[in-house]
Amino acid sequence: DCTHALNKGVAKADVAAGLTQMMAQKIIELIAKSPKKNALIIGGVSQNRAVVNHLYSSFENLTIPDEATYFEALGAALYALKNEIKTLDKNSLVLEGKSSFSFHKDLKSFTDKVIFKSIEKNEAKENDQVILGLDVGSTTTKVILLRTNDNSIIASEYLRTNGDPITASIECYKSILSQVNVPINIIGLGVTGSGRYISGLHAQTKGIINEIIAHATATIFFDEEVDTIFEIGGQDAKYTYITSGVPSDYAMNEACSAGTGSFLEEAAKESLDIDYRDIGEIALRANRAPNFNDQCSAFISSDIKNALHEGLTKDEIVSGLVYSICLNYANRVKGNRPLGKKIFMQGGVCYNKAVPIAMAAITGKEIIVPPEPGLMGAFGVALEIKNRIELDLLEKESFDLERLINRKVEYEKSFTCAGGSEKCDRKCSISLIKINNKNYPFGGACNKYYNILANSSEETKGNNLVRLRQELVFEKYIHPLQLREDAQTIGIPKSFLTNSYYPLYYNFFTQLGFKVILGNNPEKTGIDQKQAAFCYPVELAHGFIQDLINKKPDYIFLPHVLEIHNKDSNFRDRTC
Structure with a gap:
């Protein structure tokens, strides 16, 4: 959510303020049912003034002790003093026993299943015609300079986005400028990645390409x-199937980051104090790898702690962690989609050689890692811009690195979208960005303002595939029957897999003689009754149940779907 907000031009300060408000609200929700009015705040977050200020509005008396950041440790020490606990030999605290984990085979056994390709970089020549390819990702931003006459890379950069796609783009331009010591002609600039729209706006380019096409x-x-193509980035993981040189099937992770590079990096650093650059070497040293939960980043973190308590080595735990993100990808991104005859694996995570090796172990297939796997998006968008120029689908332009570096961006006061001809009532907050003394509206849930920027009059109403799918599931594929007036009613909430299986449920119960009532309005009173903080789909489910309660059916059908049979794959399709 933070990444999407930043990519839509929301200021960093506003995103940070939203995070603190969200955290405080979750705390308030957790203890809302408690009648107590006095609260003691301990832990590291007690030092976050923004969170604490939000909490002051809900409690009459808040106390933050001086010892707040080490309160539990102080309590343990006081308990030891009071009970005269003697110091124990730390080795006596660990008993060797059977591990609670099953184990994968060591990664070293599969190194011959992966081919790592390489490529030589060339140097720029005077008056080269070049195209700049920029890949603005959620975690990292990449850029390459492509020479058009031989498609060689003559300069490149790979750096952190740090929540600021425009600044990251400018730093990339600076790096390219420092690497090129002769005059060149930049005739095109292509941008891809999650931050492509805002960085493309800053670059004033029409060459904005989605990641699937670029890769x-x-x-x-x-x-x-x-x-x-398997592609694992900082926060995104994607699967693409290619037919006759054209992407024909595609999938990506949705809300979960467990199978991505940022999770691998954070888990290794926070739990094991291991730098991301060392993960590959350490994982390949292990003689076995524990089988961690692959469904949720919170569960994987818990597994890591349990493994440490059981005395597993860091090498083994890191190896298990690498396996887990590949299992997550196989189960939750690729799913039951086909494995072709030749697999490329790319994305910055592939610089960690243990990851493609783990993927080869899981799939049983040979994995090919292309040259500079982290730069493939930037290289691909530059190639695509070149192709479009050659096909007269895009005009040659002239871009100057120094102008790009010095181009300032100002964030004006945002406004609320009125909905326009679509009569939309979402009331999206739209950022107003000033570049070269001209204001540009930016953001929103639809492409309305992007189309204005692109001078596009394309009618998008008929292209709303989400709406089309909803019509198929909830209208076209259900078969109403003439039922008795006094037929009993059964309510079904429009939550989770009901959005796929509603025709089955509806037709089944209708055949049995029930009138089906759909709970499709997420009532806020229901959402507010949740007992703890959940992900958005679970919160909506509470609202849909309340809607059904208000509609008073005779029964409510609440299916619990744990696994879905997958006839074409050895992998499980397990719901979260």
Whole structure:
């Protein structure tokens, strides 16, 4: 959510303020049913003034002791003094026993299943015609300079986005400028990645390309026989299937970051104090790898702690962690989609060689890692811009690195979208960004303001595939029957997999003689009754149940779907 907000031009301060308010609200919700009015705040967050200020509005008396950050340790020490507990030999605290984990085979056994490709970088020549390819990701931003006459990379950079896509883009331009010591002609600038719209606006380019096209273009350039792309980035993980050189199927992780590079980095650092650059070497040293939960980052973190308590080595735990993100990808991103004859695996996480090796172990297939796997998006978008220029789908332009570096961006006061001809009532907050003394509206849930920026009059109403799917599931594929007036009613909440299986449920109960009532309005009173903080789909489920309670059916059908049979794969399809 933070990444999407930043990519839509929301100021960092507003995002940070939203985070503190959200955290305080979750705390208030957890203890809302308690009649107590006096609260003691301990722990590291007690030092966050913004969170504490929000809490003051809900409690009559808040106390933050001086010892708040080490309160539990102080309590343990006081308990030891009071009870005259003697110091124990730390070795006596650990008993060797059977581990609660099953184990994967060591990664070293699969190194021959992965091919790592390499490529030589060339140097710029005077008056080269070049195209700049920029990949603005949620975690990192990448750039390459592509020479058009031989498609060689003559300069590149890979750095952290740090929540500021425009500043990251400018730093990339600075790096490219420092690497090129002769005059060059930049005839095109392509931008891809989650931050492509805002960085594309700053660059004043029409060459904005989605990641699927960019990565597929780069892949086909290196090997026309590749039909499957695994891509794991900082917060996104994607699967692409290619037919005749064109992406024909695609999937990505939705809300979960357990199978991504940022989670791998954070888990290794926070739980094991291991730098992300050392993960690959450490994982490959292990003689076995514990089988961690692959469904949720919170559960994986818990597994890591349990493994430490059981005395597993850091090498083993890191190896298990690498396996877990690949299992998460296989189960939750790829799912039952096909594995082709030739698989490319790319994204910055592949600089950690243990990850593609783990993927080879899980899939049983040979994995090919292309040259500079983290730059494939930037390389692909540059190639795509070149192709479009050659096909007269895009005009040559002239871009100057120094102008791009010095182009200032100012954030004006945001406004609320009135909805326009669509009569939309979402009331999106729209950022107003000033570039070269001109204001640009930016953001919102739909493409309305992007189309204005792109001078596009494209009618998008008929292209709303989400709306089309809803019509298919909840209207076209249900078959109403003439039932008795006094037929009993059964309510079904429009939550979770009901959005896929509603035709089955509806037709089944209708055949049995029930009138089906759909709970489709997420009532706020229901959401407010949740006992703890949940993800958004679970919160909506509470609201849908309240809607059904208000509609008073005779029965409520609440299916619990744990696993879905997958006939075409050895992997499980397990719901969260």
